[in-house]
Amino acid sequence: MALLTLSSPHTHGPNRTSRIMLTVALATLPGLAVMTWFFGFGSLINTVLAIITALASEALVLKLRKYPVSFFLKDNTALVTGLLLGLALPPLAPWWITVLATSFAIIFAKQIYGGMGNNPFNPAMVGYALVLISFPVQMTTNWVTSFQVSGSDVAGFTDALSIIFAGASSTADAFTGATPLDQYKYLISKETSDELLQRNTFNGWLNGGWEWVNLAFLAGGLFLMVRRIITWHIPVSMLAALGICSLILGWDEDLYTPLSLHLLSGATMLGAFFIATDPVSASTTPTGKLIYGAGIGILLYVIRTWGAYPDAVAFAVLLMNFAAPFIDAYTQPRSYGHSKPKRGLKPGEKS
């Protein structure tokens, strides 16, 4: 009887990609729940739609590539991509924006590059950037003013459905609006900070529900750290860089968006813990992760403050994705038995 001869090791730990991805998905649930609580069913519907689109696109391409479909669908990476996109898009974005962004993310940003593990850019953010550039109006006006904060009715499930799928604009006008970050950025030149905060979006306090959304994502992120699925490097350096920029450059809240708004509004926490930490497209060395995270933090601040877009997680992450291989080449850790780390490329070597 022939024995099995395989290379060592002959045992394997409990880690599995599919389980890791599932844990990531689970960790977003508090955020999703809070979003639904504050902004109605729009986010939930969009998220489900995005997940279905992601899985369908992935299956389609796998089929075309003659790859075993179920084996690769089970790795749950498409699920996570769809989920993140659903969370990132405006809650009441029309359905075709979600479908377009998600299918583009999976087909072009992921599978065209060779599928899981081979994409140089974060697929979800590529999809997001595509629709943000192509449909700026839909992408900036379909945010929802928090019902809980403003005291108006929560958009019911059917309302959300009709807005998303039927484009019921008359209903939509009642709920939709710009995000706090957006409003603050464009109105601060005309009003003082105190005046601004009296507006509907802020409701006298800070971020009009966004702080809770961000705190929920922060909690999910911490959970991932505890489960050792992500390391502290990228979120901490990103938030630190963002915070430092904000403290140094934007200390005057009558001129610039304040720190609290930066950290606890928009997609900051979602970006820091779930998007920037996408291992495939991020830097991989410990030092590299710190640089990568800090780069995202700085770009985030720069684009939010002086750029044309109110939020900038997608662009900041994509720009740093470009730099990740370069950062990696210069941040190799010192290996055992070496006095100095080997860094950079040898002369004449192609990257």
Added chain:
Amino acid sequence: MTHLIQLHEFDGGIHPPENKRQSNSRPIRKASLPSELVLPLHQHIGAPANPVVAVGDTVLKGQVIAEPEGFVSAPLHAPTSGKISAIEARQVPHASGLSETCIVIEPDGEDTWIEHQGLCDALGLDHCDDIPVDKLLERIRDCGIAGMGGAGFPTAVKLHTGKHKIDTLILNGAECEPYITADDMLMREHASEVIRGAQILLQILGAERCLIGVEDNKPEAIAALDDALVQHNEEHHIDVVTIPTKYPSGGEKQLIQILTGKEVPSGGIPASLGIVCQNVGTAAAIADAVDFGRPLISRITTVTGDAVRDKGNWEVLLGTPVSHLLSLSGYRPAKRERVVMGGPMMGFALPTTELPVVKTTNCLLAPTEKELPTNNPAMACIRCGLCAEACPADLLPQQLYWFSKAQEFDKAEQHNLFDCIECGACSYVCPSEIPLVQYYRFSKGAIREERAAAEKAEQARIRYEARIDRQEREKAEKEAKRKARAEAAAKAQSVKKEAPAAKAVPAAEPAANADLEKLQKQLAAAQAAVAKTKEKLEAAREDPEKADKIPAFESALAKTQDKIKTLAKDIAAAKKAAKSAPAAAGPDKGDPNSPERLQKKWETAAARLETARKRLADAEVDGADTVDALRAGVEKQEARVAEAKSAYEASLNSDASLKTAVSNNAGTDNTSAETVAAKPDAEQLQKKLLAQKDRVEKAKERLEMARAEGLDSVEALEKALNKQLDKLAAFEAQASTTGEV
């Protein structure tokens, strides 16, 4: 513990389930004698041993059956008494499943020891503490001891630390691999030998302290060692250090880092840090060898895994088939069966159980599929970085994986691939179940192969260039010789001119010259000898002690003088001969562009073309690969033929035009007609002449070769050449008369 040892931590590492309880709960048992023992000659790192027994020999237990070959090697001993039944290639325990030469012993069941004794007794010393270090090393080498932790590096070689001053000896009792308990049980039951081994090693190395590193999951072993320390009164030099359980703390580099905080430089050895690391089993074997003269013929091996009923440790003779040991342990083969030699992290799966236990076999693991499931198909790497966190060598395993997969070996090397210790921690934690270690092994192997190929190519280049140089030198030498001959010929020619009366005689003037020279040399030598003898004679005459030698000298002198006389005569004769000898008798080289020579060139070229064509045809029929090359050759040859032909025709035309001019001048048609009529005859003759010239040329070539190689056929060839020359002269004479018609 007498000293407080500051422990350090190595980066990375993992905590796989230990699975040691199954096999360390019962004492070591002695395995029964199998029906045959198979001993591979290559059980250690280095050159395979060289058998010193023959098939049919009877050997005693402990007798040397193979001697080490070179410095890095180890001898082999008969594990029991019996008969050598075969020395042949057998499958050896190696991941490749390849075969290597093994000595097969058929035990006689008596288990009779060869005479052996401790080194102290053998040297007749009173105090066993002052055995010289070189004797200790020699004993360790003679007893075939090689690292028993897994690598099998010959211990004596490792203890030759050269210029490095060793201050710390580390005994490795960490045994961090799951399932294996061989060292654990050895330390429990043979703690005293381990300590004794440490003493001997300390003596050899001249080190001040010894640290025995044991993981904290082996409290019984630690207690036993501590007891033995007290027994041996060695608490001051030797410390048993409890280290935290973490895989791979038992890696040499990692253990050194834990115990000393130092890192072995990449590509270096621990000795450069003043550290030598040995396995506890090796220490026990050294104690056995030095104190009792017992060579390494058995070892302790763990047999475990759910596919065996009776898990535990065995003291087993080297060469015992794995199948024997497994059947002793109640092995039940399961579905998707694996038998791993070594632990689950670094061991290798055996291709069959008909393989022997060797010096490095610390464990046989027969897991069921349920116990250690085989990996699922690998998914894509998601760069999660868990591998980098687990890597004890601080490498970037995923980068190495990408480079290995893409076969970008230079980049893998740049990322320190060769610092990978193949511990398997990265594969263990990889969520995509990528067989990372196998990729690294592949890369390392491919790089080594590439290096070897590059080295070989370099070697080939050097040899090729040396050969070309040599050929050119030989050519130059030949050329020089030819020139020298030509010059001599020219000289002779001038001599001949000076003596116009002399007739042409086909004698070889250079030969005469050479003869003359030889004679003159001999003469000179003889004259020198005479002078010397005369001197000696004078001295003898003055010295009364040597008086009895005078007659001998005198007779010698007379003899030499006679010789001189004959030589002088010979020389005179030779000179005369040389004078009368005509110039070189070789055929007149003449004008190289004469039509005859050109025609000859053409003909030889045509002949070559013919052979080339024939070869091509043969090759085409056979469908050989060389067809293309041959075809190219034929084409080239054709071009050459055409060239030769045109050259010949050109020269003929010029001849013809000359002749026509002459005949025109004469103004008679007859003459030209006659010339035409005479042509066929003349042509035939010309052909014959050419053929003859060819033959002469060939004969000369052969002669040259024979001379160069100093063969004894020179004379015969010379004769043949002369004959051919005669014939040629005859033809030439005929040709000239015909030409005048």
Added chain:
Amino acid sequence: MSTIIIAIVVLASLAALFGALLGFASVRFRVEGNPVVDQVNDLLPQTQCGQCGFPGCKPYAEAIADGEKINKCPPGGESTIQALADLLGVEPEPLDAEHGAEKDVPMVAYIREDECIGCTKCIQACPVDAILGAAKQMHTVIVDECTGCDLCVEPCPVDCIDMVPQSTDTSSWYWQAPTTGVELIATDRRSLKTEAHA
């Protein structure tokens, strides 16, 4: 007017400055390169087999440096062509079949010694002096030096030379790269299918 002058002066001085910098850098950080012939020769496999039509690797390297095609070396195969293309900055071309095909495994010559008549013809043919022997003495191949070039096979009058694949032993053996997940699944499927058919 003064603006133009300033602009010219600034540009001129900048040009001078950068020119000086570049000049300094090119002298200071000059990379001593091998002559191209040597670099090419280093990439060739040094089998000296002459299959390229040149009498050895060095002559072919010289010819390549003079513009000869880079795809005439069967022992080097595609990898050598790729390396040469990289070095010379030209497009890699497929191996020219006219000069022979790439062999999968490295070969060595083996002389069946009892059939050898000791004619020394193979010794003369061997480009790297890897055959040992003398006239009327049986010859043998120094395996470690043999480049597997084939050149000794043709001249042998009794055809006692075979080309055999280089053998692998436990020290030269190494693990092959694992088959990737997708391939593994595909083969599993195939075997399942064939089982089902059977």
